[in-house]
Amino acid sequence: MLRLFSLVVFCSIVGFTTARCLPGDASFEDFCFSFNRLQGSFNDSQAHCIKSVGGSLVPIYNMIENNWIQKFAVDYLDADYDLFWIGASDAGHIQDWRWTDNVPLNFTNWKQGEPLEDRHCGTMSVASGKWFSELCTSKHQFVCQYPASDYPTGASYTCPPCPSCSK
Numbered sequence: 823m824l825r826l827f828s829l830v831v832f833c834s835i836v837g838f839t840t841a842r843c844l845p846g847d848a849s850f851e852d853f854c855f856s857f858n859r860l861q862g863s864f865n866d867s868q869a870h871c872i873k874s875v876g877g878s879l880v881p882i883y884n885m886i887e888n889n890w891i892q893k894f895a896v897d898y899l900d901a902d903y904d905l906f907w908i909g910a911s912d913a914g915h916i917q918d919w920r921w922t923d924n925v926p927l928n929f930t931n932w933k934q935g936e937p938l939e940d941r942h943c944g945t946m947s948v949a950s951g952k953w954f955s956e957l958c959t960s961k962h963q964f965v966c967q968y969p970a971s972d973y974p975t976g977a978s979y980t981c982p983p984c985p986s987c988s989k
């Protein structure tokens with residue numbers, strides 16, 4: 823009886839609490855990140871970020887964020903596949919790389935020799951954190967960023983996310 827009582831109390835707390843991010847996503851400063859093992863073209867991935875979480879492919883503004891995104895990508899993405907889309911592109915404005923909101927890149931972490939002139943969309947390597955330009959139509963895993971807020975945690979969501987559990 824006592825056990826049942828504790829279980830009910832625990833569940834109702836879980837049911838009514840809120841989280842900064844949607845279940846399973848990671849948070850850093852004022853943003854949430856969803857890591858998608860699905861593979862899509864740059865545009866399809868960006869469209870998925872808008873539709874699924876009201877966000878965009880992740881922009882990266884400094885090395886701290888770069889390291890952080892890479893560290894979580896190791897846990898959440900398929901390391902064997904390696905590359906994933908970030909929000910950088912110079913499609914339609916060649917050699918003027920911008921994030922998906924049109925803001926120019928003020929930080930880059932390109933691998934030496936990158937970006938290539940005939941490849942207009944940016945990826946990060948899970949293994950090295952370095953950036954590689956790719957054809958925008960090639961398909962990769964991707965990371966979406968969206969603003970942290972108060973998201974109700976559903977009654978079905980009773981476990982805190984465990985990034986390293988999936989490894």
Ligand SMILES: *[C@@H]1O[C@H](CO)[C@@H](O)[C@H](O)[C@H]1NC(C)=O
Nearest residue numbers: 863864865866913914958959
């Ligand atoms: C991707 O989207 C941009 C902006 O919406 C568009 O200009 C471009 O033609 C699209 N590229 C491809 C390959 O679909």
Ligand SMILES: *[C@@H]1O[C@H](CO)[C@@H](O)[C@H](O)[C@H]1NC(C)=O
Nearest residue numbers: 882883884925926927928929
């Ligand atoms: C880079 O741009 C972002 C977005 O506009 C801004 O938040 C950040 O402060 C900028 N960083 C530097 C070093 O200018």
